[in-house]
Amino acid sequence: MAGCSKPSAAVPPSSKRGLRTGLGIVFWLLATATQAQVYKWTDAAGQVHYGDRPPAQFPTEQIEVAAPPADSAATGLRPGEQKLLQEVTTEERRLTRQRQTQAREETRHRQAETARRRTRCESYRRRLQRLEDKLVTGYRAGESDRLHELRDDYQTKIRESCD
Numbered sequence: 587m588a589g590c591s592k593p594s595a596a597v598p599p600s601s602k603r604g605l606r607t608g609l610g611i612v613f614w615l616l617a618t619a620t621q622a623q624v625y626k627w628t629d630a631a632g633q634v635h636y637g638d639r640p641p642a643q644f645p646t647e648q649i650e651v652a653a654p655p656a657d658s659a660a661t662g663l664r665p666g667e668q669k670l671l672q673e674v675t676t677e678e679r680r681l682t683r684q685r686q687t688q689a690r691e692e693t694r695h696r697q698a699e700t701a702r703r704r705t706r707c708e709s710y711r712r713r714l715q716r717l718e719d720k721l722v723t724g725y726r727a728g729e730s731d732r733l734h735e736l737r738d739d740y741q742t743k744i745r746e747s748c749d
Contacts, residue, residue, distance in 0.1 A: 624649040707748035714740040 625640040626647045640646035663671060717737045725733060 703747060707744060710740050710744050710748065714744065 623638060624636060625638070626634065626636050626649050627641060627644040628634050629644060635641075636649070640648075714737065717733055717740065721733055721737065
């Protein structure tokens with residue numbers, strides 16, 4: 587094919603060293619950059635450079651730098667491990683929310699039960715007071731036993747439910 591250059595079989599050692607140095611710089615920049623700008627340029631000798639400030643004398647290319655993971659504990663993990671860590675973290679958050687919701691529901695239930703018991707006790711006390719008032723003020727003949735039984739029942743209910 588005319589006009590196509592054949593790739594060279596060997597890369598000169600100086601180019602390998604430059605490539606390694608360049609890649610090392612890129613990896614270092616990726617590891618240390620949080621939202622930094624990274625620029626790439628080639629000098630007059632054909633050497634590729636990377637830096638955070640573009641030189642005025644050479645055309646530059648801005649390189650997008652990925653931000654490091656938000657969870658510093660995730661660094662050094664393989665992709666499968668990162669996914670597993672994310673799933674575990676998500677499940678822990680879900681369980682925490684579920685426990686919090688359950689605790690709120692139990693608290694509401696206890697509060698509602700306490701309010702019902704308080705209302706029931708107030709009702710028992712009012713009924714007992716009316717009965718005792720009736721026993722003091724008088725009642726019809728034959729009601730004595732029934733009123734005393736009711737009074738004893740209300741006193742028992744108050745003792746068992748209210749104190």
